[in-house]
Amino acid sequence: MTDQHEKWRPPTHLPVLVTDSSIEDGETPPPEVGVIGEFPLLFQEFPTDPADPSIVTLRASAEPLYSGKPTRQQPGTGEQWWDWAVLLRGVGWTATWYTRRPVLGQIEVTGRLIGDLAYATTGRIRGRITRVQVAADRYHRDPDIPPSSWKQIPGTRHYREVTTAPRFFGVTRTTDPEAPTDGICEVGVLVDLDLTDVPPPPLRPSVVPGAVSAHGLDLWVVDRELPLVVRLDSNRHIIEYTLAGQIFDNPPAIRTRRVWAHAEGCWVGGWDGIYHCNLGGTVERCADPRRRRPRRGPARRGGAEPKRCRAVAGPIGSGSGIEQCQRVGRPRVDVRRR
Known part of the structure; x- marks a missing residue:
């Protein structure tokens, strides 16, 4: 007899609740029936609810993020807890899960897959x-207790069928005469994804x-x-420069590095250091944030003088960029008593 666990097959269709903020922000195009959708993915644990189509039970492999170290959460409500960032890896999807219980390996979880802003997750689904x-x-606010904030009414989640998600979401008053102060707030769209009816993902361009x-x-x-810089000269020749920098697998921002061109090349500055690309095709690293700055102390008599790096930067948009980086000697200090 076959064990029930051996009968399990990974789902080929999954629901994803795409948040209103990710669509209104412009990061996620409004989902449309028939097109290929790709979303940064979070997972939130919820109890089983047969009436809510957004809640599913999944099997996945749990892998710790951030070296498996927990983070203490203090939202300011008097409550506090520790949570762990975990990457759930399923068949055709990955999702970041901030969980209050430590997990590892093959697990089964119940909750929602949420398409959110990319900064909040390392997971994706396509x-x-x-x-x-x-x-x-549905939300309720008590007008007799000012100031009173809107509170969600549990069990009032409902869905409206569309072919294309709206670009912006709204809040409307209810037509219920018994609850004239209640409001209806749209929180996003629930999309059903077919994970099998998709072409292979496109190859990455040589430069993004x-x-x-x-x-x-x-x-x-x-x-x-x-960590790649490309120069296009007046003859339309392309020269590539490789920096000894970090590969940002999931960039924390649209611009992980910035570039300032000048007459002798360009300066590149980012989260992983400052570099200079010369017209001759070479690259120099001028600053490394991973290195600790040495403590300043009295100079040893007869020893070498400490050095420091000084950079002069022009205003952004002026085209001058950082013009020079030179080592200057620290003034000698005579500590002997006169």
């Missing part, structure tokens, strides 16, 4: 959209532009994720 429903909740700067007829482009 599939063909087969259904779109606008999700809305993250920042651009020009000086004269030279154009400098820095990649959004890779």
